[in-house]
Amino acid sequence: MYRLDLAVRVRTSEGSRLVLVEIQKAKFHTDIQRFRRYLGNQYASAQNSETIPGLDGHERRVALPIFTIYILGHRLAHNGDVPVILVNRAYTDRATGQVLHERDEFIESLTHDSAIIQVPALKDRRRDRLEKMLAVFDQARINPDNQHLLRVDDTDYPEECRIVLRRLQQAVSEENVRQKMIVEDDIVTEFEERDRREQRLVEWAEEARMREAEARTREAEARTREAEARTREVQARRSEQEERRQKEAALAELAKLKRRLERMEK
Numbered sequence: 189m190y191r192l193d194l195a196v197r198v199r200t201s202e203g204s205r206l207v208l209v210e211i212q213k214a215k216f217h218t219d220i221q222r223f224r225r226y227l228g229n230q231y232a233s234a235q236n237s238e239t240i241p242g243l244d245g246h247e248r249r250v251a252l253p254i255f256t257i258y259i260l261g262h263r264l265a266h267n268g269d270v271p272v273i274l275v276n277r278a279y280t281d282r283a284t285g286q287v288l289h290e291r292d293e294f295i296e297s298l299t300h301d302s303a304i305i306q307v308p309a310l311k312d313r314r315r316d317r318l319e320k321m322l323a324v325f326d327q328a329r330i331n332p333d334n335q336h337l338l339r340v341d342d343t344d345y346p347e348e349c350r351i352v353l354r355r356l357q358q359a360v361s362e363e364n365v366r367q368k369m370i371v372e373d374d375i376v377t378e379f380e381e382r383d384r385r386e387q388r389l390v391e392w393a394e395e396a397r398m399r400e401a402e403a404r405t406r407e408a409e410a411r412t413r414e415a416e417a418r419t420r421e422v423q424a425r426r427s428e429q430e431e432r433r434q435k436e437a438a439l440a441e442l443a444k445l446k447r448r449l450e451r452m453e454k
Contacts, residue, residue: 193226195236197252202291206236206252211259223258230254251297259305271309271319275302321349324356336360336369 194209208230210223230236231254242248267273277299279288311328313319324340331337337360342353359365 195230204238204252206230206254208254208256209259210257227254227256250293253296254300256300256302257305258302259307261307263306263308264304268306269309271306271313271322273304273306275304277301317346317348320346321352324349324352336366 192209192211194211196207196209198205198207208227210226231251236254237249237251239247240250263269264273279291279295280286281288305322307322307325307327310319310322310326312326314323324338324345326338329338329340331339340353342350345353
């Protein structure tokens, strides 16, 4: 209940296109991998293709271009105040930077554009037709007495949005939908709590790894200081031995000189 994956085919003036819609109410740390797996499955699916006439008169199968829409119930870490973010590819000549306008089947089959809708950023944004329609989901309109309901005035929306309003009104009037919303809240709360517990475990494990790494570093530094101390001690002993040798050699030379002087005096 806390997410919805939807794959639809739409026909535009440029031909058919596969549209993947991800509706994500809550934020979980596993979302990105799930999105990637789902997207990979759609790329791999033979159903996401169509038959078109070939240049030689024979029909052939081609992959449908993919467009992804992510409707998030939370804000992104960056650009969190933008209601609708479009990610548009561009063909460019790398050497000259010239934009290439003709679309190629090879590129369209292996890459895709995206739209990211951040529901919390919809508040009081009515700058174009899309934002006016999405305003139906503006969470600033939540009924304080029942957070499953939004306070909406039909006259605030253009006629093309009212079909969406009517569908939502029909849904909220059904008892089984209301019960599902309550269950959904419980499920989301449990999943969020699970994610918080897992995140705390990850943080504790990371802190333990850091403390262990710091302990190893301190131990290594202590061993290095100990080795340096032993080296200095050895060097000091060698210096002492060399100084004693030089002193003994000087005394021997002095004794030799003294004996020579004594012989000369005789």
